[in-house]
Every structure is written in C-alpha cells, then in structure tokens.
Amino acid sequence: GVYGSESENDLILNNLSYAIGGEQYSSYRVEAGRFTSVFLPEIGLIDGVEGAVQLENGLRIGAGGGVYPLAFPDRDWGSDLGFHLFVDYQPTDSRVFSGTLGYQKTWHNGDADRDAFIARANYNPTDTLWFYGSFTVDLYTADDTVKGNGLQLTEAWAQARYMPNPGTGASVSYSHYTWPET
Numbered sequence: 463g464v465y466g467s468e469s470e471n472d473l474i475l476n477n478l479s480y481a482i483g484g485e486q487y488s489s490y491r492v493e494a495g496r497f498t499s500v501f502l503p504e505i506g507l508i509d510g511v512e513g514a515v516q517l518e519n520g521l522r523i524g525a526g527g528g529v530y531p532l533a534f535p536d537r538d539w540g541s542d543l544g545f546h547l548f549v550d551y552q553p554t555d556s557r558v559f560s561g562t563l564g565y566q567k568t569w570h571n572g573d574a575d576r577d578a579f580i581a582r583a584n585y586n587p588t589d590t591l592w593f594y595g596s597f598t599v600d601l602y603t604a605d606d607t608v609k610g611n612g613l614q615l616t617e618a619w620a621q622a623r624y625m626p627n628p629g630t631g632a633s634v635s636y637s638h639y640t641w642p643e644t
Contacts, residue, residue: 476507486554489516491524499526501548502564504580504598504617507531512546520553520560530568542575544568560584576642577601578616590631595620600642616642 479495493500494511501514501524510528517523527545548564561583568575582596598617602610618638625631 484514490514491516491522496531499546501550501562502546502566502580504582504596505530505546505564505566505578514548514550520551520555522548522550522552524548524550541571542568544576548580558586574605578642579613590624590626592623592625593621614640616640 475496477496477498479493479497481491481493481497483489484491484493484500490513491500492511492513496507496509497512498507499505499512501512501522507530508526508528509531510526512524512526514522514524525545525547528543530542530544544567546564546566548562550562552560562580564580566576566578566580577600579599579601580597581599583594585593587593596617596619597615599613600616601613604611615638617640618636620637621633621635623631623633
C-alpha cells in the first residue's frame with residue numbers, strides 16, 4: 463500500500479492492577495495485574511502478582527511473579543516468566559537510612575535466563591548531605607556464552623549531594639549500564 467494508508471488500532475495496556483494494603487498502618491500489601499513493583503521497580507513491568515508483609519520497625523519482606531511483557535512500545539507478552547524476592551527497609555520514625563535488597567530469577571521459553579541481584583540504598587545523615595545508590599549484579603554460569611562465569615555489574619546509579627541551604631548546593635553522580643546476557 464501507499465505509505466501512510468495503513469493503520470493499526472492496537473490497544474496498548476501499560477498498567478492495570480489492583481492493590482490492597484500498603485498503607486503505613488497496614489501489615490500487608492498485595493497487587494495483581496499489570497504493574498511495576500513499588501519495591502523493585504528495577505525489574506520492570508510484570509503481568510502477575512506481588513505480596514509483602516510488613517514486620518516491625520519498617521522491615522518488609524515479599525515476593526512476586528508472573529510474565530514479563532516485552533520492553534517495546536506495544537508491550538506484547540514475551541516468553542519470559544519468573545519470580546522475585548525482596549527485603550525492604552523503610553523506617554517510620556527516622557529517614558536517615560532506607561534500603562532494599564532483591565533477587566530476580568527468569569526463564570525464557572522454559573530455559574533458565576537471568577539471575578539478578580538488586581540493591582538500593584538512600585542515606586541522609588544530615589539535613590545538608592544525601593547519598594543514593596542502586597546496583598544490579600547478574601550471575602552468569604558456564605551456559606552463558608558472552609559474559610562467562612561469575613558476577614558482573616549490570617547497572618549502577620550513584621549520587622552524592624551537598625546542600626548547605628535550599629538555594630545552593632553541589633552534587634556528583636555516576637551511572638553505569640551494560641546489557642545483561644539473557
């Protein structure tokens with residue numbers, strides 16, 4: 463056909479989920495549907511379910527799993543499914559330190575695919591000083607042909623900021639990204 467004479471009318475669903483709990487006074491949180499995890503947004507969009515239980519002192523543990531849609535604009539279902547586990551620390555009485563540790567395991571067409579370890583920390587020791595870091599490390603085995611054996615840093619985002627007053631400050635940041643072998 464002539465360029466521009468054909469059109470597609472696909473419905474693209476980016477998010478549609480239902481969540482129960484998760485408030486500060488709630489001891490649990492469950493979300494199901496198509497969503498990005500509030501605890502591990504680094505793993506991307508999930509068509510599935512995630513649950514978390516809040517323990518004392520701001521500690522939450524949880525897990526989730528499902529199908530991971532393709533990262534392309536049409537968001538079609540891919541052949542990747544998996545699960546993730548996490549421990550999240552968000553204290554209610556102090557905002558000096560918060561952090562999350564997570565693990566994601568995926569399979570592509572039934573074959574073991576990705577083992578990713580995720581760590582994120584936010585440290586605010588004073589009113590003027592702030593540190594943030596997020597890191598993803600992939601575990602590769604002998605079956606991985608490009609990366610080889612062992613742990614390799616896939617993503618890193620780090621920032622330090624100093625603000626002696628609300629209008630003045632300085633920050634330094636670092637980012638690193640490599641494609642994981644999947």
